[in-house]
Amino acid sequence: MRAMVVRRFGGPEVLEAVEVPVPEPGPGQVRIRVAAAAVNPVDAATRSGALSEAGVIPPREVLGLGWDVAGRIDDAGDTRFGVGDAVIGLRDRIALPLGAYAEYLVLDASAVAPAPPGLSPVEAATLPLNALTAAQALDLVETTGTLLVTGAAGAVGGYAVALAHARKLPVVAVASEADEALVRQFGAGEFVPRGPALGDRVRAVVPGGVDAVLDTALLGLDALDAVRGGGEFVAFAAGAAPLPLRGVRVRHVWIRADGERLAELAGRLPARVAGVLPLAEAAAAHERLAAGGLRGRLVLTP
Template sequence: MRAVVVRRFGGPEVLEFAEHPTPVPGIGRVRVRVAAAAVNPVDVATRSGFLTEAGIIPPRDVLGIGWDVAGTVDAVGDGVTGFTVGDAVIGLRDRPSAALGTYAEFVVLDASAIAAAPRTASLAEAATLPLNGLTAAQAIDLLDLPPGATVLVTGAAGAVGGYAVALAKARGFRVVATAGSADEALVRGFGAEVFVPRGDLLGDRVRAVVPGGADAALDTALLGLEALDAVANRGRFVVFAAGAAPIPLRGIRVEHVWIRADGTALAGLATLVDDGVLALRIADTLPLTEAVKAHERLAVGGLRGRLVLTNK
């Protein structure tokens, strides 16, 4: 089978196609015929060597690329229940040091890492859900706040941020969102009650509409201290990238969300898609053979939604 791998770090040009034996699912594992794989910033961080330099991925001769997958079950290992050949599924590969990722024709995942795909979405659309949706959901879990609390979401127009707004709203939080002024209607459509345009002195501007500050912040835009300043004393703050955690001033509890595969939670997110709570956003689809082009487009920025690589 064909797969995209990295043998040296650098720009998009280091992505290469390699022939690899089709993986065989072992005990408790499932082989998925990949229909679509989303392109995420973490793929760039893997390709560039940033994750290796940060100590998140150990040195490897070959690294697979891609975390998100949507496709159909192609084979199941011993002990797998709940999935049969032909089922449409979504899943997450959360081991970035593996030699094969989801930019491939097939991928093998633990059965606990996959879930039935949303019924109301195409597989290309569904491929945008696992990594970003689970990241937002697991970040909200870290808040440990009661319904009615006020939660600030930075980068609310982005892939993770958009899910964070919708999921926070669904859990009964009052959502204050910040993004570019042009994205106000989009972000309010996700469920934000209050919108604060991106800009300087975020803490002052949030506190002008939320006296005393927000109970918590989900800092998907990695604003750090600027976002922390908008949080009330002894509040909660969740950071989304290694090394981006601000100093926990004023008794604020700062947490880091480290994404993990969770098929049960992923099934719940798929249900929210089918119920119209979560919107799946694709910027564009490209064939797997154009992985380099996809990374070049991601580097340019300005995308709304994810680029998705497809096998045809």
């Protein structure tokens, strides 16, 4: 089968197409014939070597890319699924030689959920990583007060706004001025344009500062400055957590696969597709991701 891997770190040009044997599932696992795989920033961080430098990925000769998958069960093994079932899933073991950028992917059955009805595989593939990241980050927040979401127009940030709104948390969204209408549609009650002196501008809207922040845009200390003393801060990338100044409780969301939670979220959140490319053009997808400005996820189709 075909797959895209990296054998050395660098820019999009290091992505390499290879022919490898079709993987075999073990006990409690399923094999999925991949119909679509989303392209996420974590894929670029893996490809560039940033995650290896941060100690998140140990030394490996070959690394597969791709966390999100949508497709059909090809081998159900001893699991609850049946051959032909339409599914979505999340690969959270990122130090393996094969990822979702491939024609077949083996996952633990516990990492897989039925595909949401009414969505194409391309649409469904945009859900797993971003939806679970937003939900698991919100799980870390104890406040019932005001929540600031940076990067609120992004894939994770948009879901975070929607899920927080569903919890009836007052949401302050930070995004580009052009995205104000979009993030208000997600459920943001207040909007602050991204830019310098974020803490001062947020505090002009919420005197004393917000109770918590989900820093999906990785603003670090600028976002921390918007939080009241003793508040909460959730970081989203290795090395992105600021010092816990003013007694702010700083936590980091470390995403994990959860098929049951994914099944619940997939029925509540909209798919966000920024574009579709064939698997062989994974490098072009990474170039578009690096250029920024995407609202949703690019999706690769084998």
